[in-house]
Amino acid sequence: MENLQMVDLIGQYKKIQEEIDTAVLDVIRSSQYINGPEVKQFQSELEQYLNVKHVIPCANGTDALQVAMMALNLEPGDEVITATFTYVATAEVIALLKLTPVLVDVDEDTFALDPEQVKAAITPKTKAIVPVHLFGQCANMDAIMDIASEHNLYVIEDTAQAIGADYTFKNGETHKAGTIGHIGTTSFFPSKNLGCYGDGGAIFTNDDDLAAQLRKVVNHGQSKRYYHDEVGVNSRLDSLQAAILRIKLPHLDTYNANRAKAAAHYTKAFKDHPKLKTPVIGNSRTHVFHQYTLQLIDVEREGLLEYLNGKGIPAMIYYPVALHMQEAYKDDRYGKGHFPVTERLVDSVFSLPMHSELDEEQLNYIISHVLEYLNHN
Numbered sequence: 001m002e003n004l005q006m007v008d009l010i011g012q013y014k015k016i017q018e019e020i021d022t023a024v025l026d027v028i029r030s031s032q033y034i035n036g037p038e039v040k041q042f043q044s045e046l047e048q049y050l051n052v053k054h055v056i057p058c059a060n061g062t063d064a065l066q067v068a069m070m071a072l073n074l075e076p077g078d079e080v081i082t083a084t085f086t087y088v089a090t091a092e093v094i095a096l097l098k099l100t101p102v103l104v105d106v107d108e109d110t111f112a113l114d115p116e117q118v119k120a121a122i123t124p125k126t127k128a129i130v131p132v133h134l135f136g137q138c139a140n141m142d143a144i145m146d147i148a149s150e151h152n153l154y155v156i157e158d159t160a161q162a163i164g165a166d167y168t169f170k171n172g173e174t175h176k177a178g179t180i181g182h183i184g185t186t187s188f189f190p191s192k193n194l195g196c197y198g199d200g201g202a203i204f205t206n207d208d209d210l211a212a213q214l215r216k217v218v219n220h221g222q223s224k225r226y227y228h229d230e231v232g233v234n235s236r237l238d239s240l241q242a243a244i245l246r247i248k249l250p251h252l253d254t255y256n257a258n259r260a261k262a263a264a265h266y267t268k269a270f271k272d273h274p275k276l277k278t279p280v281i282g283n284s285r286t287h288v289f290h291q292y293t294l295q296l297i298d299v300e301r302e303g304l305l306e307y308l309n310g311k312g313i314p315a316m317i318y319y320p321v322a323l324h325m326q327e328a329y330k331d332d333r334y335g336k337g338h339f340p341v342t343e344r345l346v347d348s349v350f351s352l353p354m355h356s357e358l359d360e361e362q363l364n365y366i367i368s369h370v371l372e373y374l375n376h377n
């Protein structure tokens with residue numbers, strides 16, 4: 001089995017190569033590289049896809065989070081609650097803005113913010129909650145939105161790993177991930193479910209005032225050219241990336257369906273294995289499988305990863321170190337042992353290749369080697 005990858009970007013490109021090449025050349029020949037018509041068109045196509053009033057494109061998913069937080073006019077020392085089991089970007093921007101990240105533990109099934117832990121972490125200084133829809137499914141948004149409205153908090157959904165996922169509320173309404181809270185953010189990093197060929201990101205909101213504020217912040221804090229109302233940033237999506245995203249967006253549901261199909265194939269093979277816990281899809285939501293992440297039960301993880309790598313199968317650990325154990329985010333409020341679920345997860349999770357191009361032969365090859373190792377160790 002040759003050429004197995006965590007993410008097969010070349011295989012995906014080859015299927016849309018002609019369209020992509022033409023679109024890229026068209027942008028180059030148009031010379032409208034910044035804020036050109038492609039960006040506006042992508043913006044409105046994504047608004048339609050997500051059924052959200054405003055999409056504000058920006059330079060990457062980390063900027064999207066930072067701009068979202070800047071638009072809320074929070075004060076230094078205000079507290080923002082987020083998960084300790086996540087990618088660093090979420091906590092990073094909170095700290096950069098001199099806000100206080102308040103880390104909490106996650107749900108052991110969905111790997112997303114545990115609402116009970118969120119409730120327990122609320123203080124008079126709490127201003128916002130950032131649920132991270134980790135690995136491709138939403139956090140428990142019924143509970144998080146209830147907590148937020150009870151305590152008058154903002155909700156910023158980090159949707160970098162879950163674009164296209166659905167969440168159905170108790171009242172029967174279904175919304176796309178990222179359009180539920182006050183603001184949603186995403187990344188178009190190449191390996192994300194909707195990836196461009198460089199850096200890219202976007203911010204979503206249904207609130208007209210917030211949208212105006214977000215547009216101002218991404219554009220140097222200016223409301224009118226050369227009039228700067230406040231300190232902003234420069235964060236733009238390139239026209240080239242927008243042109244590529246316009247071609248890929250109509251395929252997003254197919255890409256996500258292919259990932260879900262590959263995930264179902266893995267789960268069928270692994271679900272009854274005593275040494276594995278397969279991904280759990282939470283109630284009332286769909287999973288777009290940015291990652292296929294298993295938990296190992298009494299298996300030495302390094303040995304398994306080494307064995308798989310030796311067979312040409314990439315397998316990764318997302319994430320090996322919780323944020324509260326990172327040098328940069330250490331805090332007297334929490335040390336080792338404080339977040340038992342996360343601390344178990346960082347030692348037991350591993351992720352198998354997951355992308356839109358996996359075929360059955362590749363999946364069976366991967367599955368047979370995982371089982372082979374587990375049955376002998």
Ligand SMILES: *Cc1c(COP(=O)(O)O)cnc(C)c1O
Nearest residue numbers: 060061062087089160161187189
């Ligand atoms: C990828 C990612 C980001 C950051 O996106 P970039 O475009 O790389 O800045 C933020 N949050 C999560 C959960 C991510 O997976």
